[in-house]
Amino acid sequence: MTPAARVQAAIVILDDILSGTPVEKALTGWGRRSRFAGSKDRAAVRDNVFGVLRCKRSFGWLGGGDNGRSLMLGALRDAGTDPRILFDGVAHGPEVLSDDEALAGAALQDATDPVRLDVPDWLWPDLQRSLGQQTESVLTLLRQRAPVHLRVNTRVTDRDALLAELHRHGHDAHALAMTPTGVEVAGSPRGLVSLPCFEAGWFELQDGASQAVVDRLSDHVKGAEVLDFCAGGGGKSLAMAAYAPKGLVAHDGAPERMSHLPERAGRAGVAIEVVSRVAGQFDLVLCDAPCSGSGAWRRQPSSKWDLSAERLKSLNDVQFGILSTAQGLVRPDGCLAYATCSLLDTENDKIVERFLLAHPDWHSVDRMCLTPLDGGDGFYLNVLKRG
Numbered sequence: 001m002t003p004a005a006r007v008q009a010a011i012v013i014l015d016d017i018l019s020g021t022p023v024e025k026a027l028t029g030w031g032r033r034s035r036f037a038g039s040k041d042r043a044a045v046r047d048n049v050f051g052v053l054r055c056k057r058s059f060g061w062l063g064g065g066d067n068g069r070s071l072m073l074g075a076l077r078d079a080g081t082d083p084r085i086l087f088d089g090v091a092h093g094p095e096v097l098s099d100d101e102a103l104a105g106a107a108l109q110d111a112t113d114p115v116r117l118d119v120p121d122w123l124w125p126d127l128q129r130s131l132g133q134q135t136e137s138v139l140t141l142l143r144q145r146a147p148v149h150l151r152v153n154t155r156v157t158d159r160d161a162l163l164a165e166l167h168r169h170g171h172d173a174h175a176l177a178m179t180p181t182g183v184e185v186a187g188s189p190r191g192l193v194s195l196p197c198f199e200a201g202w203f204e205l206q207d208g209a210s211q212a213v214v215d216r217l218s219d220h221v222k223g224a225e226v227l228d229f230c231a232g233g234g235g236k237s238l239a240m241a242a243y244a245p246k247g248l249v250a251h252d253g254a255p256e257r258m259s260h261l262p263e264r265a266g267r268a269g270v271a272i273e274v275v276s277r278v279a280g281q282f283d284l285v286l287c288d289a290p291c292s293g294s295g296a297w298r299r300q301p302s303s304k305w306d307l308s309a310e311r312l313k314s315l316n317d318v319q320f321g322i323l324s325t326a327q328g329l330v331r332p333d334g335c336l337a338y339a340t341c342s343l344l345d346t347e348n349d350k351i352v353e354r355f356l357l358a359h360p361d362w363h364s365v366d367r368m369c370l371t372p373l374d375g376g377d378g379f380y381l382n383v384l385k386r387g
């Protein structure tokens with residue numbers, strides 16, 4: 001496919017998404033209808049779509065509209081590319097720009113802050129209150145593509161050996177500063193999971209901030225009975241398993257989300273008991289709660305636009321409910337850890353405050369707040385104890 005044809009494909013997919021089709025479904029649907037597209041084409045089209053979704057408001061402003069065509073037009077203007085080069089009317093590419101389209105759009109410096117920084121208006125006060133002076137720099141980073149991070153499985157190898165193996169296979173990779181287990185790979189993650197060292201359990205794809213959360217819990221994990229109460233796909237369970245707990249149980253309110261965990265644990269050479277009902281009490285209970293995902297908007301940009309005040313409020317109630325249930329699963333001298341990949345204080349400190357008001361026998365013993373300025377996703381952790 002030509003660059004223009006890739007742009008036209010992105011326009012079609014974006015229009016499908018804007019009409020309500022979920023992102024992955026829209027991409028898969030286009031992929032099925034476009035057997036001629038090779039893997040590089042598919043990757044480039046996907047990149048176009050995700051690039052626009054991250055910057056939907058500012059690109060719409062630059063392109064003078066909010067349909068797929070205007071958004072791609074804005075994307076090209078933002079990149080400093082003359083759109084007439086790609087909107088040239090040649091077969092499979094976008095139609096030539098109309099006079100109206102050529103004149104539409106305005107300079108970004110005239111846009112409001114939420115438009116310029118690509119967030120919904122209603123969320124702007126919450127973001128400003130939560131991020132303070134870092135609001136502009138954090139939101140600017142969230143407009144860009146997320147870095148690719150790996151977690152070395154220290155039960156099998158070490159970071160230097162993994163780096164050497166990645167270099168040997170032609171990947172440009174370096175150690176991450178924010179976690180001793182982290183590696184950043186330049187460019188795309190494609191091909192990484194086909195490496196023999198992946199099959200041998202040397203690494204998992206995991207953002208550095210997720211790893212840093214588990215590092216921070218490592219003293220509570222070593223030799224302890226641990227419950228990962230919201231295990232999902234098991235990223236944190238696997239990372240905790242590397243810190244040698246005495247036992248590790250994975251649970252999730254939607255147990256089907258853990259379906260690949262036994263296979264992943266087998267590859268990593270670690271023991272994780274997957275349960276749909278929890279029995280007993282634990283030294284550490286981690287609640288990696290469902291949240292807005294605002295710290296990971298680079299990876300899931302559509303969740304930025306799908307979030308609403310009502311949805312946030314209902315997430316807050318779920319978060320509080322999870323902590324209230326999970327505290328009963330903690331041994332008297334154990335720890336309850338609350339984590340989210342959110343940047344919003346309403347999902348972080350405010351939930352912990354609400355929990356402590358309702359459960360005055362608990363108090364906070366550790367707290368960590370990461371933003372993309374630290375090198376990975378935004379993440380929040382608060383560790384609570386009784387007494």
Ligand SMILES: C[S@@+](CC[C@H](N)C(=O)[O-])C[C@H]1O[C@@H](n2cnc3c(N)ncnc32)[C@H](O)[C@@H]1O
Pocket residue numbers: 210229230231232233234235236237251252253254257288289290291318322
């Ligand atoms: C942020 S995800 C967990 C990600 C996972 N810990 C990881 O590192 O890959 C949150 C998970 O909480 C689960 N969940 C939602 N409500 C729950 C509840 N009431 N009790 C337990 N888990 C719940 C969701 O199904 C989802 O898998």
